[in-house]
Amino acid sequence: MxxxxxxxxxxxxxxxxxxxxxxxxxxxxxxxxxxxxxxxxxxxxxxxxxxxxxxxxxxxxxxxxxxxxxxxxxxxLILSFWSLWLPLSLWLAETRASLARPMVQGILGGQGTGKTTLTQILSLILQQLGYRTVCLSIDDLYKTYAERQQLRQQDPRLIWRGPPGTHDIPLGLSTLQQLQQAAPGQPVNIPRFDKSAYGGEGDRITPQQVSDIDIVLFEGWFLGVRPIAPERFLVSPSPINSEADKAFAKDINQTLKAYLPLWEKLDRLIVLYPEDYRFCQQWRRQAEHDMKATGRDGMSDQQIDQFVSYFWCALHPELFIKPLAETPGLADLVIEISADHTPSAVYCP
Incomplete structure (x- = not known):
């Protein structure tokens, strides 16, 4: 120490x-x-x-x-508390105090960036400060199992849940609007999703009922990400290599426009930004190795690479996340994440 x-x-x-x-x-x-x-x-x-x-x-x-x-x-983790989690909680509390309604704090972070841990810790600290929070993930807004099966028939490229197009945007808008407008004591249903249902395909479960929420911590792997100009795909980073890859990336970019009304509900946006976007692939491998070490099923390295490549084709970090972290006015706060998952820097773009 x-x-x-x-x-x-x-x-x-x-x-x-x-x-x-x-x-x-x-x-x-x-x-x-x-x-x-x-x-x-x-x-x-x-x-x-x-x-x-x-x-x-x-x-x-x-x-x-x-x-x-x-x-x-x-x-x-003294320094993480002292230099990040405590001042960030106080920053959120100050913002909430300036509003006449519940606050929606967006948190963008990919695999292994610690967004779930961050939302849990912020909730506990904010509770000590007298603020009631609820955590909502973009994953909680997935379309139902039946709807996604139908969606896959319409577009066989949507082999995984997660890319833009697999979420129920009206459900998200309705949930955030109810949270912001609820009267004191009025219950609000928060959608929840069980990823283990239907053999890992996942489906909705009974919603969680909350009331008197002060701060909504809304997190997701592409939360707040905005469409880019089509010409950005003329020279695409790997693994957007083939014409089919580019067509998929362009279609997802187009689908992303439907999410803009949801992002408009955000009062602020935090970006959890790996020092190297490829860390996410390493972190996913380590998570799967740890899972298999306990006797549970997990992906092979080849399956992980295919999985990660799929999402990089959909929304490549260099094309979609980097602008948020570097362009003033698009995000309010950037937290850089080092290879060992710990925060290494915090700054305003």
Whole structure:
């Protein structure tokens, strides 16, 4: 544990930092200018901002909140808490407080970027701050099993659920609208999807009923992604190689237009952005290897490569995700993810 981590851990346990220790924390914070810009930290506001984080962290520790950290303790991920999860939660709370209705926070992240863990941790921290949240995945909006079978007959290229065109957009719009307009105490049905139904094809299950929601954490692998100009496909990145690949990519790009009304419901968008988009393929392999190591069925490396290539043909990260992470005004926050799944940077595009 580094000296900075030790100071934070002690503060979380109720031991106030000495003046020199607080200065050390402030210096650590101010050393990262991009992160300071995101969280509004300056030399004048740093002490107050850090004390605010520490108060929330103390509340979590004293309440012995069980966090979804795969067997690890919060102290194993001190800097992730301190530099990302706590200030991000406070950032969301500040935004919600400025609205006269529930907030919809979009979270875009592919396989292995940690979007599910992030939404769970944010929910727990926001609960400590007095905000009720609900997590909604784009996966929860899949069309029914019967509808997707019919869809596959119409377009045999839709061999997997997941690409644009396999979701019930009116269901998503209706759900978000109800959450934003519900009266106090009024129940709202949140669609849920069981991926194991029909031998892994998946189907809808009984919706979850919620009420008095303050913040909706809406996540998905292409959430907020926008159509691109058709000429971008003239020189396409691999695996969009054949004319058939390009035709599929262009058709999916066209289908993406139908999702724009759904994205308009987002108040803010966070992009979980791997330092190298190919990490997702490595992460998927590792996940399948881990699953098979426990005796469960899993994909072979060849099947994984085919699976990943299919989705890269549909919406290639270089064509669709990179612009969101680099173009001002398209996303509000970018969190870069390193090869070991941990956040390595946070900034505004």
């Amino acid at each position: 580094t000296e900075v981590e030790s100071i934070i851990a002690a503060w979380a346990s109720g031991h106030l930092p000495q003046s020199a220790q607080l200065k050390q924390l402030i210096a650590y914070e101010l050393a990262n200018s991009r992160r300071c810009h995101v969280w509004g930290v300056t030399s004048e506001t740093a002490a107050a901002k850090l004390k605010q984080r520490a108060q929330v962290l103390q509340a979590l520790v004293s309440a012995n909140v069980q966090l979804p950290l795969a067997g690890r303790q919060w102290s194993d």
